[in-house]
Every structure is written in structure tokens, then in C-alpha cells.
Amino acid sequence: MVSVEAEMHELAIAESLVEAVQARTGQRTVRSIQMQVGRLSGVVPDALVFAFELAAQGTPLEGAQLLIDEPAGRVHCRTCQVDQDKDDLILLCECGSADVEVTAGRELALLSVGVV
Numbered sequence: 105m106v107s108v109e110a111e112m113h114e115l116a117i118a119e120s121l122v123e124a125v126q127a128r129t130g131q132r133t134v135r136s137i138q139m140q141v142g143r144l145s146g147v148v149p150d151a152l153v154f155a156f157e158l159a160a161q162g163t164p165l166e167g168a169q170l171l172i173d174e175p176a177g178r179v180h181c182r183t184c185q186v187d188q189d190k191d192d193l194i195l196l197c198e199c200g201s202a203d204v205e206v207t208a209g210r211e212l213a214l215l216s217v218g219v220v
């Protein structure tokens with residue numbers, strides 16, 4: 105279940121993505137796009153795929169496959185100096201401290217584009 109708010113967020117990202125790719129590929133037909141969406145990026149991959157299909161309509165990106173790689177989240181606690189894996193956005197250390205730094209999982213990047 106994806107909230108409307110989340111879809112709006114993903115739609116804005118999908119629109120920027122379509123623009124960014126098209127700025128590089130012009131009128132060439134795009135077959136696939138590979139992206140990195142970290143688990144702590146706040147972006148829901150399924151919602152992004154759905155939003156991308158909408159945003160790509162009527163562009164050379166229409167029908168392109170969006171492949172999403174999801175790097176795991178990792179945080180470092182400044183209070184107890186421990187590193188731990190984190191797959192949700194509740195950024196609290198097991199020790200109870202909120203003084204944590206995200207060291208991985210916030211990626212939101214375009215890795216490659218496959219054109220015809």
C-alpha cells in the first residue's frame with residue numbers, strides 16, 4: 105500500500121529522471137535505465153517504477169525498463185561509536201541515541217542508460 109503523498113514524491117523524481125535521461129539521449133529510444141535507490145532514501149521503488157511509467161509516456165523512454173538496485177542502509181552512532189545496518193527510516197541507535205549519522209543507503213543515482 106502506497107500513500108498518495110509517496111506517489112507524488114516519486115512522480116516528481118520520475119519526471120526529473122525522464123528529463124535528465126532525455127537531455128542526454130535526445131530522440132533515441134531508451135530500452136533500460138539502471139538506478140540506485142538506497143533503502144534510507146525515502147523513495148519507494150515500486151512507486152517509482154509506477155511513476156516512471158506515467159512520466160515516460162509519449163517520450164522516447166516509454167516502455168523502458170527501470171532496474172532498481174537497493175543498497176542497504178548503514179548508520180554510525182556518535183554516542184556509542186557503533187556501526188549498524190538499518191533498513192527503515194527510524195534513525196535511532198539500539199542504545200537509544202538519536203545522534204546517528206547515515207553512512208550508506210541514501211543513494212538516489214542514475215547508474216546507466218541503455219539505448220537502441
Ligand SMILES: [Zn+2]
Nearest residue numbers: 181184197199
Ligand atoms: Zn548508540
